[in-house]
Amino acid sequence: MLLLRLAVRNARRNVTRSALTAFTVMLGTALVCVFLSWIEGVFGTTLLGSTNAIGHVRVVDPDFAQREQLQPMYENVPDALAFAEKLSSKPGVVAAFPKIMTGATVEVDGTIGDVFAPVAGAPAAYFSDRLDAGKSLVDGTLFTGKGKEFVIGVKVAEKAKAKVGDELVLTGVTQDGATSAIIGTIVGITSGDALTSQQIWAPLDEIQYLTDLGDASTEVLVFADDYENGSDLAASLRADPDLAEYTVQAWDEREPFNGLMQTVQVMKVIMNGIMVFIASLAIWNTMTMSVLERTSEIGVLRAMGLTRGRTVLLFLYEAVLIGAMGGVAGLFLGGGLAYYLEVHGVELGEEVTQNMDANMAMSSHVYGDVNAEVLITAFFVGLLMAAVGSLVPAIRASRVEPVVAMRA
């Protein structure tokens, strides 16, 4: 308690210097707060959209999972609709949809091979319920169920010079690699993220014909009530004897999300590290000055029996005190800015998001996400800044010899 009182007194001795130090910590904490909330918001929104597209969990043939990049469509899930129906009744499963992803060239003036687009074939409910496709429609409608229909992304429409009502021929390959084609009418054009801008959506049976898969699909997407429960659902499905012959993967076990999650964590650590380093320099400066100014006083305290350890603690308390003040102020500043981002967001422009990887459903208008985890992390990063910055001067103070100090 005595040390704490001394620390408070020391901090108040040079108010300007302490305020400047607290200001630095405040800025650091605010930046950490804004950065973390931004990352949480952008990444969270992207994950929500992306996992809705790829499923919280998916069930595939083991060979398909192993060689997915080669698109071995012959490694598939037979009788896919019935299988998805069966999966829907499993505990923890909210919905299940068969899906086929393939590629096709889009006819432009009778020439194929020039405009290429990824094509997703799935039941209409998948597009409307999971992808919330209605919101991304910029022209026309979703599937009406009246026949052979396509919904195409705005980027595909631009390249193919296509519009709602046009007949579209998709030429792709069967599971054996033979050329195959389907024809249909464009009923809607979607825009927004890369997924809704770059893909062509078609009814499952049409893509089953295009790929000559019969009643099969390359994957069955399974949804829990929240994507964060994907891992638990995957674990439960893996234990189900009905799925013994399949590979069950949670979304975060799949490319690119498994690597991306680690990357985001590394980014957070690096950003926090940079902030700690910069603010620590300011604290280090303040504490060093404080030690130099109070050499005599430290000598007296040491002569009166203050141990080296308690001397270190004295300066740590002072630094943490200043850091805490700066941290709290930083939370108000950073929290306010982050809240603004959460409410209003930032428009990145569709040009940016439309051209991203088609697996990343990143909205063109992104929002921050302020939550308790962000605020607590930012505050403790502020305290860490103070503690790290004060450590060297505190140790230096503890090494002051009482006699030498008093002479000085």
Place this chain on the structure above:
Amino acid sequence: MRSLITALCLMLAAPALAEEPAAAPRFAEQPTAEQLLSALDDNLTFESRTTTIKMTVVNPRRTREFTMRTFARGEDEASIEYLSPTRDAGTKMLRRGDELWMYIPNVERTQKISGHMLRQGMMGSDMSYEDMMASTEWEELYTASVTGADEVNGRKCWKVELLAKDDTVTYPKRVSCVDAETGIPTKQELYALSGMLLKTWTMEDVKIFEGGRRFPTKMTISDKLKEGTYTTIEMSDITFGVELEDEIFSQRWLERR
């Protein structure tokens, strides 16, 4: 030497007069590369032909059979109509010079095949559209040299190595074994620029046709980039020198039911 599709058509044309020729070896001594290439031309060049082909595409999972009727005139015009299986019946292809069109009946459209599509296997076979389109003017495109004698299926052949004069050809290196007796390239190995073996192509069941033309009636192509696949092409009802209407080589024919 004509295009591969021409060779394919040739195999279909002209009534077979005899089985394996029993004539004296045409190239008992090591011939020059020019002599061998000239022999290939003599056997495989034609004015026109019609034929029926059975193409069997084998992969580790399933075997598919296609039947098609083909027509060819000179080295630049060829057309194919698929007769079976049901899914592909009515599909037609037309090659005129360097251009290739395909009519797909279920979409009732004629589409020109270009870009990356050309590298796909024709109906999923080991023969790509690019293979069909590739010029086989080997004397023009390659520097040829005879590297010695070899044996294919117990028959003596002369090994010819063809190195592309520029890198734009589909296969920068070919190694062919030309039968010493028939002058038919009974085995070919097709390599990439890196030296990787891309495809092997064998020709067998050589028959003698009118005018002494020797012609293989069975080919086996294996794409070495695909695991466990091969495609055999067997020809029957081969007729050379038939009158073919211009319409057969037009887009109108493609869309005619």
